[in-house]
Amino acid sequence: MSESSDAITGASILLDQVTKQYPGQAKPAVGGLTLEIPAGSIVMFVGPSGCGKTTTLKMINRLIEPSSGKIVINGEDVTKMDGDTLRRRIGYVIQAGGLFPHMTVAANIAIVPKMLGWNKEKISARVDELLELVSLDPAIYRDRYPKELSGGQQQRVGVARALAADPPVLLMDEPFGAVDPITRQRLQDELLNIQAEVQKTIVMVTHDFDEAVKLGNWIAVFDEGAQLVQYDSPERILANPANEFVENFIGSGAGLKQLTLTRVNEVDLVDAITALPGELASDVLSRLQGSGQQQAVVLDSRRRPVRRLSRRQLSRLQIIDDTVDDSMPLVSDQSTLNDALDTMLVSSSETAVVTGRRDVFRGLINVQTIMEAISQANSAATADSDAPVGLNSGAIPALAVENAIAADSSGEANGQAEPQSTGESR
Numbered sequence: 001m002s003e004s005s006d007a008i009t010g011a012s013i014l015l016d017q018v019t020k021q022y023p024g025q026a027k028p029a030v031g032g033l034t035l036e037i038p039a040g041s042i043v044m045f046v047g048p049s050g051c052g053k054t055t056t057l058k059m060i061n062r063l064i065e066p067s068s069g070k071i072v073i074n075g076e077d078v079t080k081m082d083g084d085t086l087r088r089r090i091g092y093v094i095q096a097g098g099l100f101p102h103m104t105v106a107a108n109i110a111i112v113p114k115m116l117g118w119n120k121e122k123i124s125a126r127v128d129e130l131l132e133l134v135s136l137d138p139a140i141y142r143d144r145y146p147k148e149l150s151g152g153q154q155q156r157v158g159v160a161r162a163l164a165a166d167p168p169v170l171l172m173d174e175p176f177g178a179v180d181p182i183t184r185q186r187l188q189d190e191l192l193n194i195q196a197e198v199q200k201t202i203v204m205v206t207h208d209f210d211e212a213v214k215l216g217n218w219i220a221v222f223d224e225g226a227q228l229v230q231y232d233s234p235e236r237i238l239a240n241p242a243n244e245f246v247e248n249f250i251g252s253g254a255g256l257k258q259l260t261l262t263r264v265n266e267v268d269l270v271d272a273i274t275a276l277p278g279e280l281a282s283d284v285l286s287r288l289q290g291s292g293q294q295q296a297v298v299l300d301s302r303r304r305p306v307r308r309l310s311r312r313q314l315s316r317l318q319i320i321d322d323t324v325d326d327s328m329p330l331v332s333d334q335s336t337l338n339d340a341l342d343t344m345l346v347s348s349s350e351t352a353v354v355t356g357r358r359d360v361f362r363g364l365i366n367v368q369t370i371m372e373a374i375s376q377a378n379s380a381a382t383a384d385s386d387a388p389v390g391l392n393s394g395a396i397p398a399l400a401v402e403n404a405i406a407a408d409s410s411g412e413a414n415g416q417a418e419p420q421s422t423g424e425s426r
């Protein structure tokens, strides 16, 4: 077993030709869907309202029973397993956390461990550990009631509760739908940090395509009847939408959405002429003229950028002073290209100054670099031939089942594997 597979505690999931026909409905809500969800990955379900996302999600933990087809988790067919036993092995998070209002935070988190018969000490230690994991101080929050928490805090407790018994699978139904955009962004970042630690298999329903791009290793785009229109990486869906339906769903600015996928430290920065306070402005100006650049970056004694000086400004100065310009466009090398572009737009500047650890100057990023990153992402995504196969063909379920079982029995986690998918629309 490789080192990376040791870290993955998530389980692979396979929906094998799954259908849900609600009584009295003319068409199935989910029609013949085959979907492989690799262990340790985050898979996002998106699609128009009523297309069957929630029905599909709830069939994984059998809150909704499939009319036909199989659910296979880590190679084990769980379609006929006792539903309550199954659900104790699968964490479930809904909008606003779904906490019991008359129970404290600790009691809410302890529900499944209690059902599993853990002793008090183990439960109490686990509650504290989970509160730390979701960035809530146990001393402050364990004895509070849900109404004494903000929406974002309730949602964090909901995630802690779902993770309580360390389930290999986490199902999340629009978990961040009820919070404001800033809290939402913070919760998304936290989920990514938590996932880096716990490496569960996470399946999430969302209405927000940007959320799908940000969080998903894979995105499943559904149409009515849970017909799978495209199942691929965010990069490839953005670069290569399968058809007009997906294009419309992505909405305008697919190129801009790609910018959330890349961080400033992943692109080539432009070197800059730097200057220190006390230097002769004429010396800096001659270096700048030789470089073909427009501005020099003034650093402080710890090499942190403090201002920029144009040729004209330099020509009026004798000595570089230590004036600080608070409005200089600054980005961290951890920022996304989207953040960098925002910073440039807000300051009406075609370049931003990039800092690394301890705010030390790293270089410049300009609009040109960002545009090149978009076209590189496009060609990289297009050139990659390992795309998931079999959209809506219904032709490969046997292969997908074999792969899922083979991967589990050999002990290999397939977090890096391409998901395979087919969906039949009725």
Ligand SMILES: Nc1ncnc2c1ncn2[C@@H]1O[C@H](COP(=O)(O)OP(=O)(O)OP(=O)(O)O)[C@@H](O)[C@H]1O
Residues within 6 Å of the ligand: 022, 023, 025, 029, 047, 048, 049, 050, 051, 052, 053, 054, 055, 056
């Ligand atoms: N209990 C039920 N009985 C009958 N029909 C149902 C039931 N639950 C859902 N449906 C129907 O099945 C279809 C799929 O519903 P589902 O909730 O899975 O869609 P969804 O994609 O999650 O929608 P949304 O994005 O609006 O939450 C819809 O047409 C819905 O009306």
